[in-house]
Amino acid sequence: MTNGNRRSEGTGRTGNTGRTARTGRTGRTGRTGRTGRTGVWFVGARGSVATTAVAGWAAVTAGLHPPTGMVTETPAFADAGLPPLPSLVFGGHDTTHCPLPKRAERLTGAGVLPHGLVKAVHGELAAADEEIRAGGPQPGDTRADEELIAAFSDDLSSFRERLGLARVVVVNVSSTEPLPEPDAVRLAPSSLYAAAALRAGCPYVNFTPSTGLRTPALQDAVVASGLPHAGRDGKTGQTLLRAVLAPMFVQRALSVRAWSGTNLLGGGDGAALADPGAAAAKNAGKERVLADVLGSAPEGEVHIDDVPALGDWKTAWDHIAFEGFLGSRMILQTIWQGCDSALAAPLVVDLARLVARAHAAGLSGPLPELGFYFKDPDGGPAALADQFGELLSFADRLREAR
Numbered sequence: 371m372t373n374g375n376r377r378s379e380g381t382g383r384t385g386n387t388g389r390t391a392r393t394g395r396t397g398r399t400g401r402t403g404r405t406g407r408t409g410v411w412f413v414g415a416r417g418s419v420a421t422t423a424v425a426g427w428a429a430v431t432a433g434l435h436p437p438t439g440m441v442t443e444t445p446a447f448a449d450a451g452l453p454p455l456p457s458l459v460f461g462g463h464d465t466t467h468c469p470l471p472k473r474a475e476r477l478t479g480a481g482v483l484p485h486g487l488v489k490a491v492h493g494e495l496a497a498a499d500e501e502i503r504a505g506g507p508q509p510g511d512t513r514a515d516e517e518l519i520a521a522f523s524d525d526l527s528s529f530r531e532r533l534g535l536a537r538v539v540v541v542n543v544s545s546t547e548p549l550p551e552p553d554a555v556r557l558a559p560s561s562l563y564a565a566a567a568l569r570a571g572c573p574y575v576n577f578t579p580s581t582g583l584r585t586p587a588l589q590d591a592v593v594a595s596g597l598p599h600a601g602r603d604g605k606t607g608q609t610l611l612r613a614v615l616a617p618m619f620v621q622r623a624l625s626v627r628a629w630s631g632t633n634l635l636g637g638g639d640g641a642a643l644a645d646p647g648a649a650a651a652k653n654a655g656k657e658r659v660l661a662d663v664l665g666s667a668p669e670g671e672v673h674i675d676d677v678p679a680l681g682d683w684k685t686a687w688d689h690i691a692f693e694g695f696l697g698s699r700m701i702l703q704t705i706w707q708g709c710d711s712a713l714a715a716p717l718v719v720d721l722a723r724l725v726a727r728a729h730a731a732g733l734s735g736p737l738p739e740l741g742f743y744f745k746d747p748d749g750g751p752a753a754l755a756d757q758f759g760e761l762l763s764f765a766d767r768l769r770e771a772r
Contacts, residue, residue: 378656408453409535410722414544415462422715428491439716450768461501470499522566539722540567541575565615568595578697598728601738603745606713613754616663625693630670636680662752731771739764
């Protein structure tokens with residue numbers, strides 16, 4: 371994540387500072403605005419996914435590139451009342467200082483963004499960068515949880531009020547953090563941002579495996595907020611393929627004996643997932659998809675290797691051992707090579723639009739209909755085809771709510 375160097379003005383709040391974080395009841399604020407524009411607030415706003423999302427949004431809005439990968443731009447979502455792409459406004463929190471245009475230039479050098487795009491959308495990148503505020507906690511930060519939540523919440527409220535936004539959706543795209551210890555005294559960083567979103571009355575999306583809202587300390591606040599939320603852990607590559615292949619074995623009555631996988635990746639994700647705790651949090655979602663579809667977890671594990679030379683690109687390999695008629699043993703192997711940032715960016719824009727529309731329609735609580743986008747969704751089916759059906763039904767529901 372990266373830091374801005376300004377804090378928005380706002381009044382601090384007082385409250386308890388232990389594991390139980392008080393958020394306040396502001397979930398209904400911000401449903402109207404002077405402009406009808408929608409804010410998208412990225413946690414990890416200068417990371418690869420957020421940078422690619424802002425650059426891609428600007429390119430698509432300007433007609434420079436087609437909306438490839440954006441499900442919400444397909445005919446099934448026409449007239450569903452989603453915020454139009456030109457109405458989106460971006461900001462966020464981060465703990466590093468590299469400006470978005472410079473970050474986008476680096477992604478161009480890595481082959482993630484096309485040459486010439488940064489120059490074409492420099493103004494939009496710079497405008498989003500102006501709305502990035504300092505994240506935390508950083509090394510040496512002595513603020514208690516309550517102080518951090520209040521500061522982050524004030525940043526969100528200021529963003530919404532200064533720009534006259536109808537609402538702001540907070541989307542966590544920061545680096546994966548290890549799961550907190552059961553006896554942890556303080557909230558995990560992702561939960562601090564999630565608590566701030568609740569306090570500021572902002573719908574929340576967790577595109578990472580990090581804890582976010584899923585901590586007992588925030589459950590009462592989640593219910594009291596009346597806000598829609600979705601997560602967690604975006605399904606972009608290897609697990610997307612698993613969600614397609616696993617139902618095939620079940621439907622053809624083929625017995626899966628073992629399913630193993632390896633991920634080779636570099637960049638920020640590779641460095642973050644070199645931490646065994648972060649890797650374990652990431653792998654839990656990959657394994658959950660198989661267990662949910664197959665009925666039990668097959669033998670085999672997923673290994674994640676940091677290969678810095680790969681940069682923002684990833685290779686994912688799966689080895690599936692299965693048994694057919696008369697006990698014949700067979701093997702299926704798959705190789706997935708791609709760029710996670712380019713795969714994830716259109717999805718986070720989709721999710722921001724869908725959750726913003728759910729908020730405008732007065733929906734609250736978890737949105738299992740958005741399981742299509744997640745490894746670890748808020749309920750619903752596990753197979754991708756079934757999840758897509760739920761998503762289309764959700765589009766109909768939003769259309770009827772207009």
